[in-house]
Amino acid sequence: MNGFRGSSSNEASRYKKAGHKNEDAFGLVFGGSKEGLPPQGKTDWIDKDGNAYSIKSGLNRITGTWTKHWQIFLYGLPRIKSDKDFMKEPQGKMLAKLLESFPDDSAGYFRDKSKAKQILANLPRTLKGQARLQRFESELKGERNQYFESKLKLQQATKALSASLESIDARKHFFSKAFFNGSEVSRLAIEEGSDYVIYESQDVVHILAINLIPSVSNAGSRLDDLNVQGQKVVFKYQGKNIAELEVRNEESHYREIRFNGHARKISSLLKESTYIESKEPRKVFRKIKSN
Numbered sequence: 532m533n534g535f536r537g538s539s540s541n542e543a544s545r546y547k548k549a550g551h552k553n554e555d556a557f558g559l560v561f562g563g564s565k566e567g568l569p570p571q572g573k574t575d576w577i578d579k580d581g582n583a584y585s586i587k588s589g590l591n592r593i594t595g596t597w598t599k600h601w602q603i604f605l606y607g608l609p610r611i612k613s614d615k616d617f618m619k620e621p622q623g624k625m626l627a628k629l630l631e632s633f634p635d636d637s638a639g640y641f642r643d644k645s646k647a648k649q650i651l652a653n654l655p656r657t658l659k660g661q662a663r664l665q666r667f668e669s670e671l672k673g674e675r676n677q678y679f680e681s682k683l684k685l686q687q688a689t690k691a692l693s694a695s696l697e698s699i700d701a702r703k704h705f706f707s708k709a710f711f712n713g714s715e716v717s718r719l720a721i722e723e724g725s726d727y728v729i730y731e732s733q734d735v736v737h738i739l740a741i742n743l744i745p746s747v748s749n750a751g752s753r754l755d756d757l758n759v760q761g762q763k764v765v766f767k768y769q770g771k772n773i774a775e776l777e778v779r780n781e782e783s784h785y786r787e788i789r790f791n792g793h794a795r796k797i798s799s800l801l802k803e804s805t806y807i808e809s810k811e812p813r814k815v816f817r818k819i820k821s822n
Contacts, residue, residue: 544808551589553722560727560813571610573712585710585732589722589798598722600720603709603774603790603796611788616713622705625692630786631776632684634677637785640761644678647757656754679757685749686761686776692746692776693764702740709790721798726813730801734819738804739797748775755818768800 554565554575563578575586586596608630617623634640650670652665658666671679696702707713710764711732719730747761766774774792805817 554586556722557584557586557720557727569715571614573710573716576720583715584718585716586720586722586727587647587722588795589728589794591722591723592724594803598794601792601794603792605787605789606739606788607786617708620704620708621695622701623708624687625695626788628688629685629692629776629788631808632688633681633778633780633786637782640677640681640780641782644714647676648755651755651757654754659752659754660750660758661753664759667757680759682759682762686759688746689761689764691775693747696745696764697749699740702743702745706739706743707732707736710739712742720740721801723798723815728798728802728815728817730805730817731819734805735801737819738801742800742804743773744768757758768796771796772798773797 549802557576558565561576561584563576565576565578568574568577571618573585574583576584578584587601590597605722608627611617611623611627611630617626633750647667650667654663654666654670668679672779697707710716710719716732719732719735720727721730743766745764745766748763750758750760751762752758762777764776765772772793773796776789776790777787779787802817805819807815808818809816
């Protein structure tokens with residue numbers, strides 16, 4: 532996975548708390564308010580001129596360290612299906628398919644996961660890769676296992692979603708919805724030390740759509756799990772993972788899909804593709820370079 536892994540539950544909680552602090556700090560610089568924002572929207576702040584911002588933490592001015600990942604969204608099946616704009620697009624329906632790869636009954640899924648782990652624990656450690664998967668399947672002796680079946684269904688669903696995002700236009704629609712809820716948000720603000728770097732949302736969408744190439748994840752190598760290819764959709768820039776879509780199936784987060792991005796890598800890509808249009812105290816406005 533080129534060093535990119537999705538954030539844990541604890542990390543996600545820390546990112547959320549850090550985000551709230553960053554919004555308040557942002558307000559001191561830009562004025563405006565976060566009152567009355569739509570509960571399921573992407574707007575974190577509206578400035579005194581009415582511009583809607585999505586605010587992302589980046590380079591912390593106190594610690595001098597970068598935020599690791601941005602959680603772009605974390606949606607359950609009801610959230611996706613209730614979003615009419617999302618469901619109008621093929622990718623919205625395909626996101627739902629990713630989650631529908633897993634059974635409604637989480638108890639049966641986790642029961643069969645435990646059974647699968649027990650079988651794997653008894654297999655020779657020298658047996659790896661596809662051979663280990665085949666031996667596991669033979670050990671089932673024809674018995675259904677919802678954990679294994681879900682992985683195979685997810686493999687097909689991620690393949691279809693990745694293929695649907697091969698065109699730049701399709702990626703534009705997807706990134707626009709994922710990052711900014713379509714036309715709801717007009718600007719992206721990234722913390723960078725004591726400054727905020729500001730991008731127009733349409734510039735961000737264009738840059739990401741042009742540069743990020745979708746594919747499915749490779750099979751893992753853990754001996755204590757079923758290593759099936761295509762359990763995630765990954766987006767690569769210059770051959771390295773920069774963002775990924777994965778299904779979370781912990782007991783407290785069953786059938787939720789998370790879209791994570793590598794904060795520093797995405798920020799670097801945006802900078803490479805833009806120039807400084809203007810500066811104000813603690814504000815840097817960047818614009819996309821013309822081709």
